[in-house]
Amino acid sequence: MDYREFVDQVAKDIKDVLGDELQSVNVTARQVEKLQGESYYGISVQPEGSNIGVTMNLKAAFDRYQDGASYDEALQMVGDAVEDGMFNRPDVRVNELMDYDVMKEKLMVQVVPTKGNEEMLAGIPHKEQEDMSMVYRFVFDSNEQVMASSVVTNGMLQQYGITADQLHADALANAQEHFPAKVRSMQEVLADIMGIEPEMMPAPDEAGMFVATCNNGVNGAGCIFYPEFMDQAAEKLQGDFFVLPSSVHEVILLPDNGQMDFHELEAMVQQINETEVAPQDRLSDTVYHYDSQDKVFEKAERFDERMQEKKAEKERPKEKQSLKEKLDAKKKEAAGRDGGKKTPHKAQNAEL
Numbered sequence: 001m002d003y004r005e006f007v008d009q010v011a012k013d014i015k016d017v018l019g020d021e022l023q024s025v026n027v028t029a030r031q032v033e034k035l036q037g038e039s040y041y042g043i044s045v046q047p048e049g050s051n052i053g054v055t056m057n058l059k060a061a062f063d064r065y066q067d068g069a070s071y072d073e074a075l076q077m078v079g080d081a082v083e084d085g086m087f088n089r090p091d092v093r094v095n096e097l098m099d100y101d102v103m104k105e106k107l108m109v110q111v112v113p114t115k116g117n118e119e120m121l122a123g124i125p126h127k128e129q130e131d132m133s134m135v136y137r138f139v140f141d142s143n144e145q146v147m148a149s150s151v152v153t154n155g156m157l158q159q160y161g162i163t164a165d166q167l168h169a170d171a172l173a174n175a176q177e178h179f180p181a182k183v184r185s186m187q188e189v190l191a192d193i194m195g196i197e198p199e200m201m202p203a204p205d206e207a208g209m210f211v212a213t214c215n216n217g218v219n220g221a222g223c224i225f226y227p228e229f230m231d232q233a234a235e236k237l238q239g240d241f242f243v244l245p246s247s248v249h250e251v252i253l254l255p256d257n258g259q260m261d262f263h264e265l266e267a268m269v270q271q272i273n274e275t276e277v278a279p280q281d282r283l284s285d286t287v288y289h290y291d292s293q294d295k296v297f298e299k300a301e302r303f304d305e306r307m308q309e310k311k312a313e314k315e316r317p318k319e320k321q322s323l324k325e326k327l328d329a330k331k332k333e334a335a336g337r338d339g340g341k342k343t344p345h346k347a348q349n350a351e352l
Contacts, residue, residue: 004041006062009071010078011043017079022086024048032057035112035120035135035151036248036280045082050094054085090140090148100160106138107171108149108179108214109222112248113284124153125164130299131286132245134225136171139179172226179214181223183233183253186211210237213250221251221283224297234292241290242300244269245283262287262300 001009011029018025026046032055033039046053058078065074096102114121114133126133141148157167186209212233213220223229224243233253234241240256242265254260265287273282289303290296296303 003059003062006065006074007041007043007058010058010061010075013075014043014045014079014082017076018083022083025053025086033120033123035110035117036282037116038280039120043078043082045086047086052089052094052097054082054089056081056085098159100162103138103160104170105174105178106140107152107167108137108139108175108219109171109225110135110137110219110248111222111225111283113282124151125157125167127164127168129225129297130288131284134168134222136167137219175214175222176226179216179220179223181212181226181229182215182220183210183212183236185209186252210253211246211250212253217249220249221245221247224251230290230297231292231295234290240292243288243290243297245286245288246272247277247281248283249281251283256289262289262304265300 007029011027014027015023015025022045024047026044026048028044029041030044031039031041032044040057040059042055042057044053044055056078061074061077061081064077065071069077111129111132111134114128114131117133121133121135124135126135128134136152137149138152139149152167157164210233212223212229214223224233237253237255242254242256242260242262244252244254244265246252254265266285269287270285273285287300289298289300291298291303291306296306298306
């Protein structure tokens, strides 16, 4: 049988391998819509009388079945995962889900690439930032390894009776409080990975790279849009900086020393995305820039264009002035050549 047939059959048989505590659950096979190309056909398991349960992608179990495991072995694999998910799912009361004043305390922001997510974005509130889109999630439980959350949909906005602007403001305020931004030098990050003190790492030749994420590191790239984040980062990096989208979980901040070529930076980001970053974690191939003087976040390419326009604008008045000076000089020169000369006719008129 193919994957879809496998899922449908598991949905019918799954209770055969579940314990007595889960015999009353409702199991359905359905399409689960996700961002980042992660949508899948799987099963949904919900306790009776509740709309909070677990959804499961059965691809791993199906792969095992195709590799030679019996159907019963694959079914048991799914059953074990369902029991683990159900017994460890966040404790959320249905009445809380209906109360926005309660749910807004669970909001956070996530940034995803706009391209490739258009279909999903059409059904959820979002705010575009260059070629990225900011979406909003209710977080029910989280740690450094996993986050149990749900994307806020347009239907939820209607149910709560709130606007997208209010959701945006509430999400940023709550995220900044409960998932604060964390900016660390690359030395600190590497020292953590290596299990040594940052002081033991060699000092960079010049102002180095910094990594920005939220406190738990999950979907942390959205922290760059927290209020005041850009200005605080500019103070830490002592001026303008580039933003390299490492993944949906973190970004790299690089001081703009005036010597960086954004084309080279973008080539580096694109190569890393293709070879090192999982498709579901990719954010963008674009390098961004923050102008700390004009307080503008934009694509690095657009920043470069703006600087060229400013340079041309500064040079333009000088060209006009120099032309005026040349004309004035010629007039003075002509006046000097004619100085003191009078025509006989004019002299005669003067004597009358």
